[in-house]
Amino acid sequence: MKTQHIIQLFFTPIQGQGVSLKGGEWIIKESLPQDTFIPEEFDEEQTMVKDMCHQFLHTEIDPILDRIDKMEPGLMPSLMEKAGEQGLLSTSFPESLGGLGKDFITSTIVNEGLGGGYSFSVAIAAHTGIGSLPILYFGTEEQKQKYIPKLASGEWKGAYGLTEPNSGSDALSAKTTAVLSEDGKYYLLNGQKCWITNGGFADVYTVFAKIDGDKFTGFIVERGFEGFTQGPEEHKMGIKGSSTVQLYFQDCKVPVENLLGEIGKGHIIAFNILNIGRLKLDAATLGGAKRAADTSVQYANTREQFKLPISKFGAIRHKLADMCIKLWVCESALYRTAKWIDDTEKALEASGTPFNKALLGAAEEFAIECAMLKVYGSEMLDFVVDEGVQIHGGNGFSDEYLISKAYRDSRINRIYEGTNEINRLLTVDMVLKRAMKGKLDLMGPAMNVQKELMSIPDFGSEDEGAFAKELKYITNFKKAILMVAGAAVQKLMMSLDKEQEVLMNIADMAIETFHAESALLRLMKLADRNGEATTTLQADIVKTYIYDAADKINKAGKDALNSFAEGDELRMMHIGLKRFTKVEPFNSKDARRRIAAKMIADNKYSF
Secondary structure (H helix, E strand, O other), rough: OHHHHHHHHOOOOOOOOOOOOOHHHHHOOOOHHHOOOHHHHOOHHHHHHHHHHHHHHHHHHHHHHHHHHHOOOOHHHHHHHHHOOOOOOOOOHHHOOOOOOOHHHHHHHHHOOOOOOOOHHHHHHHHHHHOOOOHHHOHHHHHHHHHHHHHHOOOOOEEEOOOOOOOEEEEEEEEOOOEOOOOOOOOOOOEEEEEEOOOOOOOOEEEEEOOOOEEEEEEEEOOOOOOOOOOOOOOOOOOOOOOOOOOOOOOEEEEEHEEEOOOOOHHHHHHHHHHHHHHHHHEEEEEEHHHHHHHHHHHEHHOOOOOOOOOOHHHHHHHHHHHHHHHHHHHHHHHHHHHHHHHHHHHHHHHOOHHHHHHHHHHHHHHHHHHHHHHHHHHHHHHHHHHHHHHHHHHHHOOOHHHHHHHHHHHHHHHHHHHOHHHEEEEHHHHHHHHHOOOOOHHHHHHHHHHHHOOOOOOOOOOOOHHHHHHHHHHHHHHHHHHHHHHHHHHHHHHHOOOOHHHHHHHHHHHHHHHHHHHHHHHHHHHHHHHHHHHHHHHHHHHHOOOHHHHHHHHHHHHHHHHHOHHHHHHHHHHHHHHHHHOOOOOHHHHHHHHHHHHHOOOOOOO
């Protein structure tokens, strides 16, 4: 049975639905495999771009990792210039401003392709993202013409100054001030910024300060401006080759024409750029995790204990398989979302939306998904490198092995671009706000779930197709989210925002469900295109992931319900949660062994 027919068994068709869903709608509307973009659909040019990124790391970065970590003066800027010569700094910048004018998916591929470059990946991501995009999307035409071509080529390097010693996640509480000079020609900046990536060598900085004490505003600051200095390089746990300094402003004279965007609207710049940055960070963690998985399987194939390669042992195969599963699932969700953003950007441009607003609007539409991707990708990479160290044993603790560098470098990803705690809270907050504004109809589906709790369970029929069970599991996971979130809103109401533990429980349910669905849709599309016989290992990946996700969703749901419900109501919802997270017995051990065997035979991440 074709998968699109199977889907109809579990979903009511949505009238008037287009190819792409709106942000958050995957919770309540059907997603079809034929409408889901998958990495296997990269075109020839996109595949070449990815290969070019890998070749750049292999030839330019890998041989000199020690020199990079020692912060050899001028080395990182020179590497960025080489990347600029190959067009890797300006993939999606307009051709009119010195860029290549490629689509959002291609620029995401570049972030993934360069994601395995350790400290270099951080430098280039900061430059192409937060170091350049504020000017590209919020600058005047004069500002764009002055700065973007030089940033695109790598002649100038970009950085971003938002965080201060006492304002991290609470960015709008920044203390840096900007006062207009008496002659009206300059803004005088006073204050301090910290943790500035590329800060030690950048030429151009986007810096945020408050005008009149409360108008949070962006400015373009150039190296060399009077009153602007930097501190020494920070000594960090990881990403040691990435320049990280503090910036100091003492009556720093910034020309009035360097004000970025509108006075008092700096938060719009900061938050919109973060939406894109979160997805791109997910892409970079995916690239880094693939390299760590390669390193781990290659070590397991060569390291012998008890006269056998350790890749022969079940405990090691379990670890390799789990790496692979999380990687494949992460990749599925990343490019599903990237395509949504790409489609929305093109639709906005076609309707007359200017270039500088189209991508921001598209990224804002899918800000919920971008936050979830950031959480999942950063925690996936942490898992992969941690298991990689374990596979290496004592050698994993030695600087002589790359896995130790990957382990140290990974940890920062759960902190920047908004901590994972903040992104979990944002995920639920954005969903609820859209529901309150009528942009996302959660009330109807949530009420239907409440009615279903009182009904006799539908056990389905025996013969429903290859992926019918998995589809039903995903549908039920969504019902679990709606049940728990709906009950939390009803019970806690205006105090819900203070119940961060509950919000993070709900976010975890959503993150697991979105990634499980993305992986299943990818599998179904591959099976439709190439035949089920060609996707047996991918089916092992998806079925194992869903089997494990059911327990995680159940645990997160129980933790949330136990914190605000009681008595008969709590017991009823526990029964409902058990129903919605119930999956049939599945031999995940054998599935993992089959997945690991493929990686071991290929001596790399195979999928």
